Amino acid sequence: MTTETGSPKISRRGVLGAFAATAVVAAPTYSKAAGFLRGAGDIRRLRMYNGRTGESMDAIYWIEGDYIKDSIKEVNYFMRDWRRDEVKAIDIRTLDIIAAAHNLLDVREPYLLLSGYRSPATNAMLRARSSGVAKHSLHLTGQAADLRLSSRSVNQVAKAAEACRAGGVGRYYGSNFVHMDCGVVRSWGG
Template identity: 40%
Template structure:
């Protein structure tokens, strides 16, 4: 063993202290801006494998149907997908711009009647879907990161500049 190897090995051991948290134990933080309400939320929604009840209540309110004020319990696994996408893209401080979270049956019906591509039994109705983008990143990067995760549905809406993500069956659509 030469001196350079020994010093490099010693430095690498010192660089990661024994008390450092494992990645799975680190707090999971997400930041959002709702494009329809201009509200912002930064929340530590999970620490280790424990979801934070108060944080999830804040998320439920934030992702409410902005047209009616109705809210539901959002699927925490949807937050995990968002966190994993953010991590995969390498920007742990990134903020998601939210176009749509929960949709009440009334809102979903109205959208089905006035625009295309809205599913009758949308997972937005059950708190299992979200439409997002990043302010300074092409949406195709979010789509690609989501597809690589292999979890849930991924819809890419290039013209409208957003990505639909959900915790349903693995599938994808859009260009």
């Protein structure tokens, strides 16, 4: 369609159609969490709050291809077994999944961390109280986290984590949290 002067007439529908086509072409197609973090300003960041300890964390843990040792130590301490005050190195693949899912959700709200590393004693105690706690949980090896966002549903958070195709994702609707780990790609509770 053209105007009386012969120049093309731009309609709202045409602009939206062009934008949609561009967005589809530009959409990421990475199959791993780190792929979703590319183009994130060459930084990786974790924002979390722990209601049990009252601690908050906002850490840039990766810049332009390098993990920052001091930030990783901060994350490891933050995600410790708070019941026993035991620290374990958290697998960076898990951190990347957590950060990538947060980026995909496009929120500034920090995650509420319910559980990061669990000592064998803590895991056994929780297992005695609930059938939902695995005997060989990836929390024991620092490869899992249980997280919540108040501004997003369990399903929304889980779908963002699943989009990373980089580990396990569990939906716990009754307790309002999502489990993310860097183990085998799988999902449950959905």
